[in-house]
Amino acid sequence: MQRRSCLPLPQEIYVNIFRCLSDEEKGNIRATSRLFKQLIDQPALWKKSTVVLKKITGYNADFWELLRKRRIKCVVMRKGNAKCLKKLLLELPGLTALTFDGCSKINMLQLPCKFQSLNKLAFKNCHPSFPIQDIASVLQITHLTLCSFVEPFPCAEQMATLVSLKNLRSLALHNYCRDPNGCLLQSALFEFHNLKELSLKEKPFSMVLHPDFFTPPSITKSDRKEKQTKYDSRLHLEKLEILGSNNVTLSEESLNQLSSVNSLTLHYDHQKNSLEKCEMVTILKNLPNLKELRVKGGWSFSKYAHSIPPSLEALHLCRVAIGNKELEYLARQRAGLKHLHLDYCSFTEEWYPDELPDNFPCLKTLSIRHCKITVDQFRDLAKLKHLEMLDIVDICLFPTNCLQKSVQEFRILTDHRVQVVQHPGSREQIPCDCSAC
Template sequence: MSVHQLPGEVWIQVLGYLCVADKHSVRATCIDFRELVDCGLLWKDWTIVLAFPKASYNSPFWEMLRRRKINKVVVRSTRAKDWRQLARCLPSITTVVMERSSQEILDVLKNFTHLKHLAVRCSCTSLLLTASAVHKAERLTHLSICRVQFPSKSIEHLISAFIDFRNLTSLVCHDTELNEECTMTTYLILGCLPRLKHLSLTCGRNVQAVLRHTTPLPVKEAHALSSLELIHCDHSLPQDAMKLLPNLQRLVLIYKYSDKDFVADIWFAAMREDLKAWLSALHRLSTLVIKLGPHVNRYVPNLIHLHIDPWPSCLGTITAEIPQLFPKLQSLKIRGKHVPEEDFLGFQKMADLRYVEMLDSRPQFSEMAAKLQVLTKYRVQVIDSHQRDILDCDCSL
């Protein structure tokens, strides 16, 4: 059968069902299939990882990426010449992840004229990140900084740099020396970035003092934020902290323990009460993620996505409370360890539930999953935990 006996759009539809390896096998058969497989529609939102081996990449490789319209790249090279080649061969790149960062590489970023999303990770030396590092600071909408050193330890210095990226809608700042000083004070960041919708911070020692700062947060800026992540949140926030963020729809809390005996006897009980207070203030909350923290014992009627992995790492009999606390859940991500079968099957009570994602596996899990699917007439899909997005850092794992 000739390739031309079917319209190209039909072949694209068929090829879309193939895995990457099978696509490449088909591509190797003839020129016509090579052109079909390299169609940009088959590689939409695809991210490529470039390590730049000693042999480097040849012209046909870059031409293939251009035909596929690849514009998201994770780079694992620290050689400036590799970055210059990337900018020259893929001029339409909009997303760049620098897995190993240096000042020399930062100086090459201005060659990426369409850059919108930038992630800077793992620097061994201090980096000077300013608006002049990119072609157009106002074009940048997503900025992620992880395990990066800065020449100044002043929080005001970095905040002043953020001001130049005035169109940021997403800011991630993890494991920097600055976090230990004052946890990237939420009210300062929102004050200088009025369009910010997503904020993810690694909390330091002073997070409680920061959020209890007497300077009020401007209402207009606070209303823009819809997603907040606090990582290593091992100190209690004030119970009225979330009142500053009335439009928050997504809350991620990842805790870190330094003294488990203290946690069990004093801190853990206090955190449960704080969590109840936060949730009571977040009337628009639709997504909640809690890792290594207290279980939720607050009724949240409008929550539709829940990921709960408490400390200790088992839900046990707490599972039975989930249908009553979150009646409108559509997706649930839990760890199955010590979850009684009766309580697991009780998820059928949630009429809107569509997905249950398991963070672990156990011998009798497949049998329990099959029973739940039968009880819900296959409305609920039970799936294994997904792999993380390669564009995300691993701080929240």
């Protein structure tokens, strides 16, 4: 006789609830009952999960079987060696994303080419004891990250290796650099015919972008026929990140090459003096298709608020000075904004988060981290009719015995349609989050 479930709700509802939980939360619930264990191990709940592995040879057969059951596709291997990599290939040959973190003195790239489904590859804090040229053996990869190598990169031969990856769509170079003027990279950009995403970290990359960095390389008459087929006349970038910058001043021709960019991230090393010329005004005015803007540091938002294009759907500000007038102007011009994230932003005057529902009625995600919000203002955010996720960190302003009660009241007011994310500690986005996943 088949045993009937004692759960008060259909299993499909529990699965949908579990989709909203972190991996840690799913693990805690999994331990409470056999049925929850069975439900939580469904592959659909782990599609976006990344497993960090240390001392790979120490995991037992049950652990590997669990990963296969969940169809884990993304792995970060920390401080491993060739033996660990062989074990990983044996147990999880179907990986699609693989990050090496802190691995050294082993020829890593003899094996990644054997992961037939691998398309995302990242190296972070690695010693380049293997030749960069070996990356060319993994021809199918579409995403490549090289971050914080012990030795400088790249030379002309190494850059030629990267250009040979014809399927590459995303490239992140966060590295010590022996190309201080960026000439090698500038030339290579127009050889990546399928490149859509580019991320550069100027420090410790130690490269300052010159104004013509995104312009085509000059072609002399003698080699015009050979190089015209080699180079594209235009870039096709859709996502651009410039991290750890002090100054990003681009020429008109460079900005013209970036007109297809719809996601821009600029991380400045420090706050900019309001008397300095705001280069962001020129940049934003030349990005007519921009949908997402992420800024950390730099100038006060008042300097470039009027330059934000009408196409913008998502705005992420971190450690940026902002005032009510700028928010009101943004609301009038971009009332259809769908995503607003404010992290550690300093307000030039008292601000009123309870006005957000009237100013930005279309918001789907809202993040307010360390921006001073009271319990009553928090409750008023329930008026956002389209809100799907609320990330809030202001624990200090909530009485200890009131926090969970306020969250529960908020969920009731929104008919439990909003995922409320609470992080007691700082979760500020770090400038370099290198991962293949």
